[in-house]
Amino acid sequence: xxxxFKRRSKxxxxxxxxDIFNKETEGLSQxxxxxxxxxxxRGAMISLIVLISLVLFVFSTLGFKIFGxxxxxxWKYKITDLPALRTQGCSIELPGCPxxxxxxxxxxxxxxxxxxxxxxGRDYFALVMRGAERSxxxxxxxxxxxxxxxxxxxxxxxxxxxxxxATLMRFVDFIITIPVLVIGSVLGYHFGxxxxxxxxxxxxxxxxxxLSRLVRGDFLSLREREFVDAARVAGASxxxxxxxxxxxxxxxxxxxxxTLIMSGAILLEAALSYLGFGVVPPDVSLGLLISQYQxxxxxxxxxxxxxxxxxxxxxxxxxFIGDGLRDAFDxxxxxxxxxxxxxxxxxxxxxx
Amino acid sequence: MIAYISRRIAxxxxxxxxxxxxxxxxxxxxGDPTEGLRGSTNPQAHQKLIALIRELHLNVPPPARYFIxxxxxxxxxxxxxxxxxxxxxxxxxxxxxxAIPITIRLILSSFILAVLFGIGFGIVSALRQYSRFDYAMxxxxxxxxxxxxxxxxxxxxxxxxxxxxNFLLNGKIAPLWILSAAxxxxxxxxxxxxxxxxxxxxxxxxxxxxxxxxxxxLSISKWFTHPGLGPVVMLVxxxxxxxxxxxxxxxxxxxxxxxxxVAVVLIGFALYFPVEYFLKKDASLITIIIMLALxxxxxxxxxxFFTKIDRRPVVxxxxxxxxxxxxxFIIDKLMKTWVPYINSDAIHQRPIPTISExxxxxxxxxxxxxxxxxxxxxxxxxxxxxxxTMAAYLRYSRGTMLEVLNQDYIRTARAKGLPERTVIMRxxxxxxxxxxxxxLVVDFAGIMGGAIITENVxxxxxxxxxxxxxxxxxxxxxxxxxxxxxxxxxxxxNLVADLLYSALDPRIRVVGKK
Numbered sequence: 001x002x003x004x005f006k007r008r009s010k011x012x013x014x015x016x017x018x019d020i021f022n023k024e025t026e027g028l029s030q031x032x033x034x035x036x037x038x039x040x041x042r043g044a045m046i047s048l049i050v051l052i053s054l055v056l057f058v059f060s061t062l063g064f065k066i067f068g069x070x071x072x073x074x075w076k077y078k079i080t081d082l083p084a085l086r087t088q089g090c091s092i093e094l095p096g097c098p099x100x101x102x103x104x105x106x107x108x109x110x111x112x113x114x115x116x117x118x119x120x121g122r123d124y125f126a127l128v129m130r131g132a133e134r135s136x137x138x139x140x141x142x143x144x145x146x147x148x149x150x151x152x153x154x155x156x157x158x159x160x161x162x163x164x165x166a167t168l169m170r171f172v173d174f175i176i177t178i179p180v181l182v183i184g185s186v187l188g189y190h191f192g193x194x195x196x197x198x199x200x201x202x203x204x205x206x207x208x209x210x211l212s213r214l215v216r217g218d219f220l221s222l223r224e225r226e227f228v229d230a231a232r233v234a235g236a237s238x239x240x241x242x243x244x245x246x247x248x249x250x251x252x253x254x255x256x257x258x259t260l261i262m263s264g265a266i267l268l269e270a271a272l273s274y275l276g277f278g279v280v281p282p283d284v285s286l287g288l289l290i291s292q293y294q295x296x297x298x299x300x301x302x303x304x305x306x307x308x309x310x311x312x313x314x315x316x317x318x319x320f321i322g323d324g325l326r327d328a329f330d331x332x333x334x335x336x337x338x339x340x341x342x343x344x345x346x347x348x349x350x351x352x
Numbered sequence: 353m354i355a356y357i358s359r360r361i362a363x364x365x366x367x368x369x370x371x372x373x374x375x376x377x378x379x380x381x382x383g384d385p386t387e388g389l390r391g392s393t394n395p396q397a398h399q400k401l402i403a404l405i406r407e408l409h410l411n412v413p414p415p416a417r418y419f420i421x422x423x424x425x426x427x428x429x430x431x432x433x434x435x436x437x438x439x440x441x442x443x444x445x446x447x448x449x450x451a452i453p454i455t456i457r458l459i460l461s462s463f464i465l466a467v468l469f470g471i472g473f474g475i476v477s478a479l480r481q482y483s484r485f486d487y488a489m490x491x492x493x494x495x496x497x498x499x500x501x502x503x504x505x506x507x508x509x510x511x512x513x514x515x516x517x518n519f520l521l522n523g524k525i526a527p528l529w530i531l532s533a534a535x536x537x538x539x540x541x542x543x544x545x546x547x548x549x550x551x552x553x554x555x556x557x558x559x560x561x562x563x564x565x566x567x568x569x570l571s572i573s574k575w576f577t578h579p580g581l582g583p584v585v586m587l588v589x590x591x592x593x594x595x596x597x598x599x600x601x602x603x604x605x606x607x608x609x610x611x612x613x614v615a616v617v618l619i620g621f622a623l624y625f626p627v628e629y630f631l632k633k634d635a636s637l638i639t640i641i642i643m644l645a646l647x648x649x650x651x652x653x654x655x656x657f658f659t660k661i662d663r664r665p666v667v668x669x670x671x672x673x674x675x676x677x678x679x680x681f682i683i684d685k686l687m688k689t690w691v692p693y694i695n696s697d698a699i700h701q702r703p704i705p706t707i708s709e710x711x712x713x714x715x716x717x718x719x720x721x722x723x724x725x726x727x728x729x730x731x732x733x734x735x736x737x738x739x740x741t742m743a744a745y746l747r748y749s750r751g752t753m754l755e756v757l758n759q760d761y762i763r764t765a766r767a768k769g770l771p772e773r774t775v776i777m778r779x780x781x782x783x784x785x786x787x788x789x790x791x792l793v794v795d796f797a798g799i800m801g802g803a804i805i806t807e808n809v810x811x812x813x814x815x816x817x818x819x820x821x822x823x824x825x826x827x828x829x830x831x832x833x834x835x836x837x838x839x840x841x842x843x844x845x846n847l848v849a850d851l852l853y854s855a856l857d858p859r860i861r862v863v864g865k866k
Binding site: 183186 | 363476490820
C-alpha cells in the first residue's frame with residue numbers, strides 16, 4: 001500500500017507575487033481578473049454554454065407569455081394535445097415510441113415525437129419541455145428570494161453588529177433548524193395548487209439561512225477595512241457603504257452560494273413533486289413526470305429517462321458554474337502552472 | 353462549560369417552541385381533517401365527526417389548541433411524553449417509536465459507508481491533486497450532487513434487483529461484462545496508483561487481467577449461486593487485514609504492532625470452530641456483541657503481551673484487526689446461510705428485494721435468516737443513499753486535506769525527515785478529521801430528516817412514511833410528532849458539533865467570547 005503515500009512531483013508552486021502571475025493580471029480590474037479566470041475554467045464554460053442553450057431551447061419550444069407579449073413556440077404540439085399513438089416503426093405492443101435519432105441518416109432529427117408518447121398519446125417532448133420550464137422557473141425564483149433575504153439579513157447583521165446582529169442571527173438559527181423537506185412538504189401540499197411560483201416563493205423563504213450567515217461573516221471582517229473608513233470620512237451614508245462599498249467585495253461568496261442554493265432547489269422541487277407535495281396535475285414538472293411514469297419503466301423506458309436526464313443536466317451545469325465561480329473569485333487560488341507558462345517564464349528570466 | 357451547555361439547551365427549547373408553533377398553525381389553518389367525513393354518505397359519519405372533533409379538540413382554535421398539544425409534550429419532564437393521538441386513535445408516540453429504529457437502520461449503514469468512502473476517496477484525491485484521478489473524482493462528485501435520488505432508485509431497482517435476480521438463476525457472467533468490469537477496474541487502479549505512462553499501462557493490464565480472471569473463476573465455479581469464502585481465502589484475507597491495518601495505523605516497521613495483529617488474526621482462526629459451534633447453537637444480537645467484546649479483550653491482551661512500552665498504537669491496531677476479523681466471520685456465516693435462504697419458500701430464488709424493510713413471509717426465529725434478510729433489504733437503499741451523500745464528504749475532505757497539507761506543521765514534519773506515511777496519517781489526516789467530524793454530526797441529523805424520499809421510494813415504514821401519511825391524511829398530531837423529532841435532532845446535533853469542535857481542537861473555545 002506504499003503507493004498511497006508516494007509523493008508525486010507537485011505542480012510547481014509559484015509565489016503569487018512572481019512575474020508569471022503579475023504578467024497575467026497586470027493592469028486589470030478585479031472584475032476583469034475574475035472574468036478571465038472564469039473563462040479559463042473549462043468545465044464551467046462548457047456548463048454555461050450547455051445551460052444557456054438548454055434554457056433558450058426549453059423556453060422557445062412551447063412559447064411563453066410575459067405581460068401580454070407572447071411567443072407561440074415552434075413545437076407543433078401543446079401539452080394538452082392528444083395526437084393518435086404512432087404505430088409505424090414501433091413494435092406492436094408499444095405504440096408511441098420515440099423518434100429522436102442522432103445517427104446521421106434517413107431519420108436524422110427530431111421526427112414527429114422525439115421523446116415518444118405516453119399511454120394516452122400526449123407528446124412527451126412537450127410535457128418534458130413544460131416540466132423543464134417549471135423547474136427552471138422554480139430554481140430562479142428560489143435563488144432570487146433566498147439571495148435577496150440572505151444578503152439583506154446578513155448585511156444588516158454584519159454591519160450593525162450588537163443587538164441587531166444577535167437578534168437576527170437567532171432568527172437565522174430558527175430558520176436553519178426547520179427541516180426543509182418537512183416544511184416544504186407541508187407548504188407544498190397546501191399551497192402547491194396555487195401555482196408553481198407561489199410554491200417557489202415559499203421554498204425560497206426557508207432556504208436563505210446559510211447564505212445570510214456567510215454574508216454576515218464577510219461583512220463583519222470587511223466593515224473594519226480602511227476603504228470603509230475612507231467612505232465614511234467622505235460622508236457616505238450607511239446604506240451607501242453597505243451597498244456600494246462592502247457588498248461588491250462580498251459578491252464572490254454570494255454568487256457561489258446562490259448557485260449552490262439553485263442546484264439544490266431544482267432537486268428539492270423535483271423531490272417534493274415526486275412525493276406529491278409540489279406541483280400538482282394538470283401542471284407538469286420533471287419530478288411529477290418521474291413519479292407518474294416510474295412504473296412504466298419496464299414497458300416504456302423513454303417515459304422515465306428524459307425527465308431525469310434533464311434534471312441532471314441542469315443541476316450538473318449549475319454546480320459546475322458554481323465551481324468555476326468559486327475558483328474565479330478565490331484570491332488564494334493558485335493555478336497549476338502549465339508547461340507553456342513555465343517556458344514563458346524561463347524566456348522572461350532569460351531576457352532579464 | 354455547564355453554563356454554556358445549559359444556555360444552549362434553553363435556546364434550543366425556545367427555537368423548538370417557535371418553529372413548532374409556526375408549523376402547527378400553518379398546517380392547522382391550511383387543512384381540515386374533517387373534510388373526508390363531511391362529504392361522506394356513511395350513516396355513522398356524523399357520530400364519527402363528533403368523536404373526531406372531541407378527540408382532537410377541533411373545536412378549539414389552532415393557536416389555543418397548540419397549547420393543549422404543548423401540555424402533552426411538556427409531560428416529558430415527568431417521564432410520560434404525550435404526543436396526542438393519530439386519526440386512527442392510536443398514540444403518536446407508539447407510531448414514532450416503531451418508526452425510529454427502521455429509519456436508523458436505513459441510515460446508519462449508508463452513513464458509515466458514505467463516510468468511509470467519501471473520506472477515503474477525498475483524501476486520495478487530495479494527495480493526487482490535479483491528477484486524472486482527481487479530476488475524475490471531482491466530476492463524479494458533481495454528478496452525484498446532481499442526481500435525483502428517486503430517479504436513481506428506480507434505476508437501481510431495475511438493474512440491480514430485477515436483472516441481478518435474473519442473473520442469479522444461472523449465475524454465469526457474460527464475457528462482455530467480464531471485459532468491461534476488467535476495463536473499469538484497470539482504469540481505476542491505474543488512476544489511483546498512477547506514475548509514468550509505462551507504469552500506468554502495466555498497472556492497467558495487471559489489474560484488468562486480475563479482475564477478469566477473478567470474475568471468470570467466480571462464474572465457472574458457480575460462486576454466485578453457492579457463495580462462500582473457504583478457510584484459505586479467509587485466512588489470506590484475515591492476514592491481509594492485519595498487515596494492512598498495521599501499515600496504515602503504525603507503519604510496517606513497528607514490529608510489535610505487526611506481530612500483535614498477526615497473532616490476533618491467528619488466534620481468531622484458531623477459535624473458528626468453537627465460535628462456529630457457539631453461533632450455531634443460539635445466535636442473537638447479544639451473543640454477537642458479547643463476541644465483539646471478547647475479541648476486543650483478546651486483542652488488548654495480545655498487544656500487552658507483545659509490547660513493553662508505547663502500547664497505545666499497538667492496542668489500537670490489534671483492536672481494529674480483531675473487529676475486521678469478526679466482520680469476516682459474520683460475512684462467512686451469512687454466506688453459509690445464502691443457499692437455504694434463497695431456496696426457502698418466501699424467497700423463490702429472487703433474493704434482492706426492491707421494497708420494504710423485511711420479508712414478512714420469512715419464518716421467524718432463525719437469527720441468520722433474518723440477518724441476511726435485513727442485509728439484502730438494505731442493499732438498494734444503501735447504495736442510493738451512499739451515492740448521494742458521499743459526494744459532499746468527498747469534496748469536503750479533499751478541500752480540508754489540501755488546506756492542511758499547506759500548513760507549516762506539515763512542512764516541519766517533512767523537514768524532520770519523517771516518512772511520508774507518518775506525515776500523512778499522523779499529521780495531516782488527523783487534523784483533517786477535526787472539521788470533518790463536526791460536519792458529520794450535523795449531517796447525520798440532516799440525513800435523518802432527508803431519508804423521507806428514500807423511504808418512500810423503497811417502501812420502508814420509517815419516519816418518512818409517517819410524514820407522508822400525516823400530510824396526506826391531515827393528521828396534525830402525527831405531523832408534529834415527526835417534526836419535533838427531526839427538528840430536535842438537528843438542533844442537538846448542532847450543539848454536539850460545537851462541543852466536539854472545541855474538544856478536538858484546543859484552539860477553539862466555545863465558552864466565553866461569543
